[in-house]
């Protein structure tokens with residue numbers, strides 16, 4: 344109890360520690376990724392990123408720094424012009440059933456009900472007809488949309504649409520969930536609700552999630568890791584582990600402290616004055632800070 | 646609050662129609678033109694009634710609509726798949742679409758001489774003209790609405806792994822359906838025009854011939870009465886069939902602001 348209290352007062356710097364994940368421990372492994380649009384705009388340059396299984400990684404950065412491009416490359420929807428993306432050591436070459444991409448819009452099929460949207464997705468994944476309805480309803484409950492099974496998307500509010508979309512994504516059970524500013528178009532209140540919902544779902548399932556956002560508070564509220572990106576060319580400038588246990592409260596003092604710290608970093612990114620982080624392997628191989636074992640991540644009490 | 650607004654709207658429209666009819670009747674009674682050439686609505690409705698009661702009108706209407714129905718089914722059966730192919734396959738887009746666009750510029754009645762040479766003075770000639778008049782419009786509208794499908798839905802279908810026939814019939818077709826139905830409605834009105842143009846030109850037993858007979862007998866009230874009947878039939882089919890289907894579809898798809 345006392346230790347937990349003390350933990351709140353520890354400086355944000357101790358709660359935010361540089362992440363070092365070896366490629367051979369990683370679920371997702373991105374090496375030397377580069378991408379140019381129309382061979383002109385350098386959207387990504389020399390991006391290295393390793394994501395462990397069960398991590399919730401937030402890609403954070405100003406608009407235009409290549410967050411979406413990186414995410415789409417993970418999804419296989421963008422063919423990068425350089426470097427590789429591997430999942431479980433297998434190099435990917437396109438979209439696959441192990442990864443699912445969610446967009447800022449709920450993108451529900453407007454002619455299908457909430458349940459219809461989910462059963463349709465399950466059908467596409469080859470789930471037998473007899474199991475679809477039950478599984479759909481299970482995920483509808485999980486996102487707290489009971490009573491709206493037969494509702495059409497245009498009759499739902501923005502937050503409810505997003506929950507339906509989330510239920511559809513979870514129901515097809517991808518091993519990696521990729522989310523591109525999924526709560527970006529929601530109002531502040533709904534947004535907090537969705538963040539809490541996603542936290543509780545992540546705590547139950549420990550799905551590997553890569554979550555794109557330009558909102559610092561959202562990144563620290565959700566991420567077990569926050570990857571800070573900078574534009575022109577799009578690159579990673581900081582990769583920080585967030586040692587704050589879930590569930591997190593939006594007004595938590597330590598969270599607020601960390602938000603302030605990361606906002607400072609972000610301002611430097613925007614002014615282009617942030618010095619490059621010391622390359623973890625090149626100068627001091629695992630000496631300055633030993634690679635954290637997976638158990639070092641904040642795990643929820645079950 | 647706005648519940649009686651539609652009623653008021655109808656009353657206003659009806660009032661306007663009555664005023665116009667009164668104006669027409671008054672004008673014909675002034676005797677500026679011969680009453681044989683410019684009869685009033687009373688004379689015209691008498692003629693309409695006599696054609697309706699001796700069965701001539703019903704006969705002609707059934708004939709015309711029967712023809713239209715057959716030709717329209719053919720048009721839809723060819724036009725919709727053709728539109729889908731133009732939207733989805735490069736060959737059709739590059740080779741067939743320009744031809745379709747070109748032929749679409751041709752008024753449908755221009756097909757009649759060719760039809761008469763090919764099929765003679767038969768029903769088939771009229772059917773051919775009607776099909777040529779509507780199939781291209783339906784194909785182009787279908788192609789348009791498939792091209793205009795929300796790219797977000799296509800992306801989500803791809804990330805959910807929806808492929809093949811399930812994609813074509815479960816995503817693409819329903820997403821394009823409201824646009825396709827609008828195209829079908831347009832196609833129907835093209836077909837209706839082409840049909841009457843065709844029927845005017847030779848002994849066909851339809852509404853078009855009823856018009857021709859009226860002209861040959863110099864019976865202006867009959868000509869006007871048939872015109873009125875054609876207008877009423879056209880509006881009825883459009884309202885009853887297409888607007889209902891279109892409205893329902895658009896509501897279900899959430900395209901109309903029915904919140």
Ligand SMILES: Nc1ncnc2c1ncn2[C@@H]1O[C@H](COP(=O)(O)OP(=O)(O)O)[C@@H](O)[C@H]1O
Nearest residue numbers: 380381384386405406407408409410411412413
């Ligand atoms: N389809 C595209 N064609 C050309 N340039 C693009 C395209 N998509 C994104 N870009 C450019 O690539 C850069 C990174 O874009 P993006 O990945 O969308 O950034 P973010 O998601 O961080 O806002 C931006 O400069 C953007 O203008």
Ligand SMILES: [Mg+2]
Nearest residue numbers: 410411412523
């Ligand atoms: Mg983006």
